[in-house]
Amino acid sequence: MPTAIARRGLMLVVSSPSGAGKSTLARRLLESDPLISMSVSVTTRPKRANEVDGKDYFFVSRERFEEMVREGAFLEHATVFGNRYGTPAAAVEKILAKGRDVLFDIDWQGAQQLAQKAKDDLVRVFILPPSRGELERRLNERAADPPEVVARRMAEANNEISRWSEYDYVIVNEDIPKAQKQLEAIVAAERLNRQRQIGLVDFVRRLIGA
């Protein structure tokens, strides 16, 4: 029977400029690793027909959201197109305490907020595109966009990329399977981090017969 050391889960943050492959990598990781689940956010955005409350999002009123902000119930929260989004601390804690991991597909601002509240549980990975040519190609995919839209998108990408140094790990994604393996190695290694293996204290005690 394999030796199971109890461990505390980790909060895996994956960020990147748009088009660098973050969503593909995140999806593949969720599919390949049953111990990782996506963080479910709380939002004030109206529920769409195909969405399930508690699965896609927790849908709440604006009043309830602001109340949760005041209660300190969020690890991070943000406003996007006038709608409020937040990561509920209690739901994440419940998963981590079970030794399961939570994946966050958020930007650098969300990552900064998480870092303030959950430093030790956090593993931050930044995905970079392989070259400027590839970045431009991805940003200009819709050829009909006027130059000012393209320029704004490029400025946004540059702004996002400039946050790379706030992350623990950086993956240059030139090949999805390779980048996926690298992301998996980061998860595997972080699970072996001594401080996350909270069962080691008891395990070693039995080992030395104390």
Place this chain on the structure above:
Amino acid sequence: MPTAIARRGLMLVVSSPSGAGKSTLARRLLESDPLISMSVSVTTRPKRANEVDGKDYFFVSRERFEEMVREGAFLEHATVFGNRYGTPAAAVEKILAKGRDVLFDIDWQGAQQLAQKAKDDLVRVFILPPSRGELERRLNERAADPPEVVARRMAEANNEISRWSEYDYVIVNEDIPKAQKQLEAIVAAERLNRQRQIGLVDFVRRLIGA
């Protein structure tokens, strides 16, 4: 052509009580990964017929060794059975600067000395046996040993094991191929550590067209 980000090598320390499989894991890692080489120690021990100076050890006189100690030329040094052994800082630095990694098969005392001199380059992995029964079996393999020898060996193992909490990662080795994969994942992840990828600053500069 793959994007090569210049990186600084890492100092991989693997420690364990005797019999936990450290040497097997270290050998397999050296065989499977051409970027990792073993640290070559300086010693005052007489050279054996099958040993090569500069490959197995750097063989020096006791006077020269003590001079190197005074010069601060060692990352760590120790005395074993009256012979002096030391890790030469300059040789290790040369390898790290090339973006290659160095493996150290040393005990917790050596690891403590390394930590004082090279904290940022260090990745410390501790290997534990899977159970007390297995540990006793390995320590008692030579059935003819008198009880006091067995007891001393057990006390030594307990002393070594009790240092587990000074390491960054802990692997419970119940299955060599599994433990080997875990060790490889740690190396792969640590190479993706932002601070070790020293070429990222220039890479990102080109990426954002600065």
